[in-house]
Amino acid sequence: xxxxxxxxxxxxxFTMVLALFMMPSLMFKEHVSPFGFExxxxxxxxxxxxxxxxxxxxxxxxxxxxxxxxxxxxxxxMMIEACSTKYSAPILKTDDRRYLSILMPCxxxxxxxxxxxxxxxxxxxxxxxxxxxxxxxxxxGHVAADQKTFLEFDPNTPAPQIILPKAPSGGGAGGGAGGGx
Amino acid sequence: xxxxxxxxxxxxxxxxxxxxxxxxxxxxxAEMKPxxxxxxxxxxxxxxxxxxxxxxxxxxxxxxxxxTQACLTCHTEAAKQIMKTKHWTWxxxxxxxxxxxxKKNVINNFCTAVPSxxxxxxxxxxxxxxxxxxxxxxxxxxxDCLVCHDTTKTYRKxxxxxGHPPYQxxxxxxxxxxxxxAVNLKDVAQNIGKTSRATCGACHFNGGGGDAxxxxxxxSSLKDPKKYLDVHMAKDxxxxxxxxxxxxxxxxxxxxxxxxxxxxxxxxxxxxxxxDSDPVTCQSCHGNKPHPQALSRLNSHTDKLACQTCHxxxxxxxxxxTKTLWDWSTAGKLDKDGKPFKTKDSGxxxxxxxxxxxxxxxxxxxxxxxxxxxxxxxxxxxxxxxxNQVIKVNSFEGSADDGKSKIWPVKVFHGKQPYDIGNNQLxxxxxxxxxxxALWSNFNWDKAIDYGMKEIGAEYSGKYxxxxxxxxxxxxxxxxPKKDALACxxxxxxxxxxxxxxxxxxxxxxxxxxxEWLNTAGWGLALLTLLxxxxxxxxxxYLARKGDQK
Numbered sequence: 130x131x132x133x134x135x136x137x138x139x140x141x142x143f144t145m146v147l148a149l150f151m152m153p154s155l156m157f158k159e160h161v162s163p164f165g166f167e168x169x170x171x172x173x174x175x176x177x178x179x180x181x182x183x184x185x186x187x188x189x190x191x192x193x194x195x196x197x198x199x200x201x202x203x204x205x206x207m208m209i210e211a212c213s214t215k216y217s218a219p220i221l222k223t224d225d226r227r228y229l230s231i232l233m234p235c236x237x238x239x240x241x242x243x244x245x246x247x248x249x250x251x252x253x254x255x256x257x258x259x260x261x262x263x264x265x266x267x268x269x270g271h272v273a274a275d276q277k278t279f280l281e282f283d284p285n286t287p288a289p290q291i292i293l294p295k296a297p298s299g300g301g302a303g304g305g306a307g308g309g310x
Numbered sequence: 311x312x313x314x315x316x317x318x319x320x321x322x323x324x325x326x327x328x329x330x331x332x333x334x335x336x337x338x339x340a341e342m343k344p345x346x347x348x349x350x351x352x353x354x355x356x357x358x359x360x361x362x363x364x365x366x367x368x369x370x371x372x373x374x375x376x377x378t379q380a381c382l383t384c385h386t387e388a389a390k391q392i393m394k395t396k397h398w399t400w401x402x403x404x405x406x407x408x409x410x411x412x413k414k415n416v417i418n419n420f421c422t423a424v425p426s427x428x429x430x431x432x433x434x435x436x437x438x439x440x441x442x443x444x445x446x447x448x449x450x451x452x453x454d455c456l457v458c459h460d461t462t463k464t465y466r467k468x469x470x471x472x473g474h475p476p477y478q479x480x481x482x483x484x485x486x487x488x489x490x491x492a493v494n495l496k497d498v499a500q501n502i503g504k505t506s507r508a509t510c511g512a513c514h515f516n517g518g519g520g521d522a523x524x525x526x527x528x529x530s531s532l533k534d535p536k537k538y539l540d541v542h543m544a545k546d547x548x549x550x551x552x553x554x555x556x557x558x559x560x561x562x563x564x565x566x567x568x569x570x571x572x573x574x575x576x577x578x579x580x581x582x583x584x585x586d587s588d589p590v591t592c593q594s595c596h597g598n599k600p601h602p603q604a605l606s607r608l609n610s611h612t613d614k615l616a617c618q619t620c621h622x623x624x625x626x627x628x629x630x631x632t633k634t635l636w637d638w639s640t641a642g643k644l645d646k647d648g649k650p651f652k653t654k655d656s657g658x659x660x661x662x663x664x665x666x667x668x669x670x671x672x673x674x675x676x677x678x679x680x681x682x683x684x685x686x687x688x689x690x691x692x693x694x695x696x697x698n699q700v701i702k703v704n705s706f707e708g709s710a711d712d713g714k715s716k717i718w719p720v721k722v723f724h725g726k727q728p729y730d731i732g733n734n735q736l737x738x739x740x741x742x743x744x745x746x747x748a749l750w751s752n753f754n755w756d757k758a759i760d761y762g763m764k765e766i767g768a769e770y771s772g773k774y775x776x777x778x779x780x781x782x783x784x785x786x787x788x789x790x791p792k793k794d795a796l797a798c799x800x801x802x803x804x805x806x807x808x809x810x811x812x813x814x815x816x817x818x819x820x821x822x823x824x825x826e827w828l829n830t831a832g833w834g835l836a837l838l839t840l841l842x843x844x845x846x847x848x849x850x851x852y853l854a855r856k857g858d859q860k
Contacts, residue, residue, distance in 0.1 A: 165672060171656035200537040202627060202794040205674045243800055244808035245676045288656045 155256055160280060162239070162247040164288070169239050169247050170207050171291045176279045178292075183215040184275065187234045189294050206240040213275070216268050226265060232257075235272060237279060251276055362500040371495035374438045374474055375451040380499065382450060389450035391561035397436045399447065400424065402568050409688055411568050417691050419703050419725030419779040420518035420636060423738040426765035430742035432473040434513040441472035443765070456495075458509050459502040465493055466512070470742065507533050507543065510552040519666075522630035526675060526721040527787040531628020539628045540788050557589045565590040570784055572616070572684035572708065573716050574598075592617040614817075616682075616716045618786050620796040624674045625721060625785050631659060631671035637726040639776035641667035642753040650753070665741075665750040667726075677719030677785050679814050681708035691768065694734050695777065701736075703781040710816025717814055719785040726778050728759060732771020738762035 162169040170189070177184050188210035193203045212234035220226050238250040254276055258269020361367055366380040382389055392398050401412035413431070417423045424431045425443070432440040437452045439445060446452060454473060456465050467475050468482050468490060475493040476482075482490045511533055518524030522531075537544040542555070556565045574591040588594050596617070601608040611620075626632040643664055645651045650664030659671040685707035695701050703725075708715035729736050740761035741749045749758035755774060763770035801809045802821035809822050 165656075165670075166674075167655065167657035197536065197538045200791055202538050202623065202790050204624065241674065242806045243676065243804060243810070244806035246806075287653070288661070290654065290658060291656050 156253050158251050158253055160249045160251075162249050163282065163284065164247065166205050166207075166239065166241055166247050167291055168288045169249065170209060171289045172282050173209055173237055173239065173249070173279050174292045175289045176281065177209070177211045180213075180275055180278055182271070182275055183213040184211050185213070186210070186292060186294075187212045189292070204241040204243070206238065209237045209239065210234040211237070211279075213272075216272055219268060220265060223264065226261065229261065229265060235276065237276070249280060251280070357503070361502055364500075367496070367499045369496065371499065373477065374454055374456065374495070377495050377499045378438075378451045378453055378455055381455045385455075388455065388561065389453040392436060392453050393447065393450075395562050396566075397563065398453070400435065402566075404568060406569075406685065407687060409690060411688060415690065416688060417703070417727075417736045417738065419723060419727050419781050420524055420633075421741065422638075422727055423691075423762065425738050426740040426762040427742050429472045430469045433467040433469040433471065434516075435473045438473050456498050456502065457512070458505050460498050460509055461503040461506070462498050462501050463508055464491075465498045466490060505551065505553050507551050510556075514552075518633060520633075522626060523633040524723075525783055525787075526625040526632040527622065527783075527785045529626070529628060529630040529632070531630050532787065535628065537791060538794070539790075541791050542789055555590050564588070567783075568686060570682075570684055570686070572682045572718065573714055592621075614710075614716055616718045618784075618789075619679060619717055619719050621789050621792070622677070622719055622785050622787075623790060623794060623796050623800075624676055625719075625788055626673045626675050627788055627790075629673065631657060631673040632675065632721070633669055633723070634672045634675070634721075635668070635670035635724045636666070637668040638728065639667060639726045641665060641749070642755070644753070664753065675721065676810070678722050678782075679717050679811055680706055680720055680782070681710060681715040681814065681816070682706045682718040682720075682784070683708040683712055683714040689736065689779075691736050691738060691766070693736075695729065695736065697729060697731070697734060697775070697777045701777055701779045703779050706782055706784075717811065717817075721783040721785055723781045723783065724778070725781065726776045728755065728774045729777045730759075730763075730771050731773045731775045733769065736777075737770065737774060738766050738768070740765070 164172060174186055174189075177186055186209070188208075190208040190210065191206070192208065193206050196203045217230075217233055220229050232252075235254070236252070239247065240250065241247050253273070254269045255273035258266045258272070261269075364384075366383050369376070369380070371377050371380075378389070396402050396412060399412065400414040401410070403410055413424050421427070421431070428443075428445070429441045436454050436457055437445075438454055439452055454467075456475075457467060465475055467473060468480065475495075476490050478492045480490050480492070482488060511528070511530060514525075514528050515521060515530045515532065516523070517528070522529030531539060532543055534545060535543045537547050540547075542548050542550040548554075556563050558564075571588050571591055574588050574593040592600075598612055599609040600612070600617075640662070641664065643651075643662075651662075652660055652664070653662040655661040655669075655671065657671065657673075660666075660669050662668050687705050687707065689695060689701055689703050689705075706718075706720070708718075727736065728739060737759050739749060739755070739758040740747050741758065743751070745761075746752060747754075747757040747761035749755065752758075756772075759774055760770060760772075796810060799805065801811045802819060804810070804822075809819065811817065811819060812822065
């Protein structure tokens with residue numbers, strides 16, 4: 130009996146340690162962009178607008194601005210925010226799921242690292258959705274599929290222009306523009 | 311509790327007192343007051359001389375040289391001093407390499423060459439009237455005092471005017487509909503003062519044909535920089551002007567791209583105003599061991615690393631992307647109506663211009679790092695080149711073991727420019743002019759090169775092609791706050807797997823530069839030891855059990 134309980138506990142601890150190490154890479158995804166910083170942002174924005182599932186850009190934030198205003202430097206980082214009411218509305222209509230509004234709008238982060246490369250960071254919407262029951266799981270599954278299309282680039286098309294928000298988006302605040310949740 | 315109540319009372323009192331102030335300031339009647347009724351603030355003059363009161367400066371000047379003549383009545387030696395400097399001659403003879411350099415002689419991979427384009431390029435000459443090779447360098451009134459000493463910020467020299475400012479309202483750029491007003495020479499002359507970030511920056515921020523184009527660490531964001539961008543020049547910091555470090559002596563300005571100081575002598579920080587041969591170096595103020603005792607490990611790096619390597623982690627950080635590529639070979643494309651055109655990149659910067667070719671821009675650029683001992687060799691027009699190689703327009707000498715070098719950050723600018731395939735030499739070509747041979751007018755390379763080469767009296771085979779080139783620029787401005795200097799891990803154990811100094815040859819980098827064979831041998835020994843221990847232990851257990859069974 131002791132051996133059985135001991136084995137079970139060891140199994141639990143092993144799983145927890147594994148989850149601790151695996152969690153970040155499971156919950157978030159990181160890709161290297163084949164383009165420069167500004168071009169990556171612009172291409173993602175235009176892909177979002179092209180998507181047929183009601184997506185619209187709801188902001189473009191530069192968290193680095195706040196650091197600069199505080200007298201510091203960080204490598205460039207931009208957060209593209211997008212939303213589709215097709216997916217947000219069913220969640221927002223359900224009282225016991227409204228707290229998930231904290232995950233809205235959907236964000237794609239573009240940033241440079243010390244190796245000089247440009248990276249794209251996204252949340253693993255599909256996996257995260259599965260944690261919140263079948264309704265959210267299904268919706269987030271669609272979001273994940275759409276998110277994939279945001280990152281499909283055609284290098285043969287000319288570089289589009291960055292779509293700047295209507296209101297200035299400095300200091301990690303504001304930046305709202307166009308549609309949204 | 312008492313303290314909190316007092317704070318609350320103070321807050322309420324503050325609000326009550328503030329309301330009338332806010333109301334008063336938003337009084338529409340106050341806004342209606344005509345501007346003329348508000349007396350202009352008295353001009354603060356810190357100098358002992360008010361140039362506005364000088365009799366010589368009361369004239370309605372018709373041209374820049376007239377102003378200079380007036381200046382020289384008091385500043386009798388000024389023009390003679392200027393005439394000895396590179397700002398005037400655009401020429402420099404490197405005493406070591408004997409190469410004749412300076413803007414007049416060098417071909418770079420931006421706008422390439424001055425000869426045959428004088429009228430355009432000399433908007434950045436400290437003189438008036440250099441429109442062709444006959445310019446008189448000995449005529450004192452040709453010196454332009456105002457371009458460096460203007461404080462009104464209204465004095466502007468436009469390309470195409472041979473170093474003169476506009477004396478009448480001028481549309482610039484041509485056909486743009488934008489009007490640059492005629493300069494008020496009398497006003498500028500009466501308000502001269504020390505050089506400023508704006509006066510130096512008028513040319514040095516716009517090198518290579520536009521803001522931020524050439525250097526990467528010099529652009530208009532330094533006119534009014536915040537602390538994050540440059541701790542020395544920040545208005546809320548030390549508020550240095552360019553002249554604080556580039557301390558002049560008889561109009562001679564220290565700091566050279568042709569003979570930079572790569573490894574300043576061991577010196578204690580000097581006192582400003584004391585004669586110092588290297589006032590532009592970091593060491594002239596900070597010394598060679600600038601870090602405090604608690605960070606003394608960093609002082610052991612200063613022998614091999616330039617201060618800039620750690621303290622300027624990226625350049626072009628002020629929101630102005632710098633040009634990183636200029637490909638002249640694609641210039642000359644026209645639209646379907648046969649007209650030149652431009653395209654923009656994602657950030658709104660020129661990506662293509664029919665007159666100039668393809669460009670690339672980048673902001674927050676991570677520098678490249680090289681060994682540098684202060685010697686720079688140029689590929690001059692007469693230098694024979696191998697077109698199968700990337701031509702280094704300038705190459706920086708240096709190595710890990712010459713005892714004179716330090717690791718420096720540089721901007722490497724990539725270009726493609728024409729060369730003479732008959733003579734394997736770079737060519738001078740005619741870009742700007744009202745004639746039929748200028749590339750920007752007729753998009754004909756043959757004519758443009760032929761004209762340019764004739765201008766300098768050089769032989770041209772009549773056939774050209776394009777060659778890839780590189781040019782390096784040491785990074786030395788835009789010093790970040792110390793908390794943003796490179797951290798140890800960015801070179802020694804980088805999280806991205808790519809260390810800043812990985813490509814620098816001749817150094818052992820703890821945490822990075824492992825010897826693969828030594829590593830394999832070490833791990834092999836460790837594995838063998840483990841196997842030995844396990845084998846020995848296993849054998850002992852096995853034999854012990856076997857003994858028990860007997």
